[in-house]
Amino acid sequence: MSAISRNNVKVSGTGERTMLFAHGFGCDQAMWRFVAPSFNDAFKVVTMDHVGAGGSDPDAYDIGKYASLDGYADDIVEVGREMGIRNGIFVGHSVSSMIGALASIKAPELFNTLIMVGPSPRYIDDGAYVGGFGASDIEELLASFADNPLAWSASMAPAIMGNADRPELGQELTESFCRTDPRIAREFARATFTSDNRADLPKVTARTLILQCRDDIIAGEKVGEYVRDNISGSQLILLDATGHCPNLSAPDEVTKAIKEFV
Amino acid sequence: MTEELDYRKLFDEAPCGYVLLSADGVILKTNDWVANLLGYPTGEIDGKRLRDIFSMSARILFETNLAPLLKLQKNIREVTLDLKRSDGTLVPVIMGATSFPDPLGNANTIRIVFLEAGERRLYERELVSARDNAQKGLQKEMDDGQLREQFVAVLGHDLRNPLSSISAAARILSKETLSDRGRQVIGLMQGSVLRMSGLIDNVLDFARARLGGGIGLQLRVEDTLEPLINQVVQELRASSPDHDVLMSYTATRPVECDTSKIGQLVSNLVGNALSHGDKRQPIRIGAETTENGSFRLWVANGGKPIAAEAMPTLFNPFVRGQSQGYKDGLGLGLYIAHEIAKAHGGTLTATSTEQETCFLFEMPNTVG
Structure with missing residues (x-):
């Protein structure tokens, strides 16, 4: 199976240069539905689901491959190569910021620009580094x-519910957002919240914009500053938006910031 | 009592928790139920952040999944998560929420309802662990079953070889000059070899049928099955020479079948008739081909009819006649005969009355 169908890649837009939008832990490409269409007039806009989320191929899930963010980054590289992306823009939300950074290090020709929305290279505190979570917090999670x-259950895929005898319920769930298999969500949570990509940040050569929300408990302001300080030449913008998902809560502000950067 | 007072009480004293949440996660208003559940004085929760009353995993769930869902589809239902009490302990709840436009601004306000779910959580955990255990148990049973059936199949093969040696030895001995007693003993031996051989065939076919492959056939067209049936009957009668057998083979067309399996079917049916039938009444065997393209073969005996309650399980494996002890062997004979009939695309049926018990094998036969 091609990476394009495995990752449920959707393409729109009329431009030459590609913008690839990737979602974070807990949701799917619907996360970008209020932002991505604004770039249709100037870019080739690509959205996708990570394996295990949304409309990705459930059979492609491999517990070994996706035990670390590298497996997800390899998928981005495969999608990028299949689509012939060169010097594109990668827009990653949350954990996908780091996945995109890893992909840009693995295949620098794909993306020369990275937009990181709420990135964190490490979620668990480590000495002087403040990730925002204690190790016991992540164990509890x-x-x-x-x-x-x-x-x-709010976002379980229909197959998970085992409702073959209740087709009306399956139909309803098919149209729901952010579908995820709880068993895969657990492994993705483990890969995400136990990741440590601090050493990878200095290897990033792409032009990088970091969008940081206020009052974000998943990736706090100190974490955003850490990312800025460790990717040379990167720019950090502190949005007025609060929470972890400005792409849904403040799409106009996010769109404006990205447009000004690219 | 005014209407306004009623509505206020309906909120404050509701038998479930209400929380009104601002778009940026500040708790605007809660009711008594929430304060009591979480151990706060009434009203003290208002002004806190939602995260202050959520467990760590609930906070992450809310930020990464529930908050996006509330933006995308405006409501969430039946989510179970843990709230944090003022003393830090956790309490499981079911949560539903809707997002609706705030009359004062653009940002949506969120209405949340909570129900306690401690018992339900315990029950879910039990269900999950019961399912895990059942899957483990099932897997073990399947492994064991596979092993048992393979064991039976291998054993069957291993039993055949020495039995062939005994059979050959008896045949060689029978050509020697023997005393009357010697000839009698050889005859008994050959009868025993035959019974043993039949049992092994049945056990092997049983294992094959249960291993999933079904009974395999090697089909051939035979002009007549009469010599085959005669041979089977003669062999069996050697051990019950005083029981008469009447044969009426009127089939006029060739028959396409696996002759060794049909021989086994006849052997099982005749063996059954010899065991259960009244010795003073002859066993009647018949075979015919019909105009509409089928082959029919029946074995009938007189004597006590089969009990009505035994009829539904007659062709099940390991079902034996009630009063006969182990005389009938493993109780596989009729089951295997039934499986052989099925493998030929046919049926094996039984009728039993005071006059006669009859087993009828019928299969499609279009050759000739």
Whole structure:
């Protein structure tokens, strides 16, 4: 199966240069629905789902490959090469910021520009580094997937619900957003929240813009500053938006900041 | 009591938790239920952040999944998560929420409802662990079953070789000059070899049928099955020489079948009739081909009819006649005969009355 269909790649827009939008942990490409279309007039706009999320191929999930962010970065490289992307713009939300950074290091010809929305190279505090979470916080999160199997019920994929005998329910869920298999969500959570990509930041050569929200408990302002200080030449913009998902809560502000940068 | 007072009470004293949340996550208003559940004085929660009453995993779930869903689809339902009490302990709840336009500005306000879910959480955990255990148990049973059936199949093969040696030895001995007693003993031996051989065939076919492959056939067109049936009957009668068998083979067309399997079917049916039938009444065997293209073969005996309650399970494996002890062997004979009939695309049926118990094998036969 091609990477394009494996990752449920959707293409729109009329421009030459490609902008690839990747979603973070907990959602799917719907995350970009209020931002990506604004770039259709000037760019070839590509959105995609990571394997295990949204409309990606569930059979492509490999617990070994996706145990670290490298597996996801390899997918980005494959998608980029299949689509013939060169000197494109990678826009990553949350953990996809680091996935995009890894992909740009692996294949520098694909993307010469990185937009990171709420990035964090490491979520767990480490000495003087403040990631925002204690190790026990992440242990609690990972344990909660076993302890509370219905936590992700708001976005379970239809197959997970085992409702073959209730087709009306399946139909309803098919149209829901941010679909995820809770077992995959647990592994993605582990890959995300135990990642440490601090050493990779200095290797990034792409022009980089960091969009930082106020009051973001997933990736705080100190983390944004850390990313800026470790990617040479990068620019940090502190948005007025609060929370972790400005692409949904303040799409106009995000769109404006990206447009000014590219 | 005014209407306004009623509505206020409906909120404050509701049997579930209400939270009104600003778009940026500040708790604007909660009711008594929430304050009581979380151990705060009434009203003290208002002004806190939602994260202050959420467990760590609930905060991450909300930021990465629930908040986006509220933006995208305006409501979420049936989410289970843990709230944090003022003393730091956690309490499981079910949460639903809707997002609706704030009359004062652009940002949406969120209405949240909570129901306690401690018992339900325990039950879910039990279900999950029961499912895990059941899957483990099932896997073990399947592994064991596979092993058992392979064991039976291998054992069957290993039993055949020494039995062939015994059979050959008896045949060689029978050509020697023997005393009357010697000839009698050889005859008994050959009868035993035959019974043993039949049992092994049945056990092997049973294992094959259960291993999933089904009974394999080697089909051939035979002009007549009469010599085959006669041979089977003669061999079996050697051990019950005083039980009469009447044969009426009227089939006029060739028959396409696996002769060794049909021989086994006849052997099982006749063996059954010899065991259960009244010795004073003859066993009647018949075979015919019909105009509409089928082959029919039946074995009938007199004597006590089969009990009505035994009929539905007659062709199940390991079902034996009630009073016969182990005389009938493993109880595989009728089951295997039934499987052989099925493998030929045919049927094996039984009727049993005071006059007669009859097993009828019928299969499509279009050759000739």
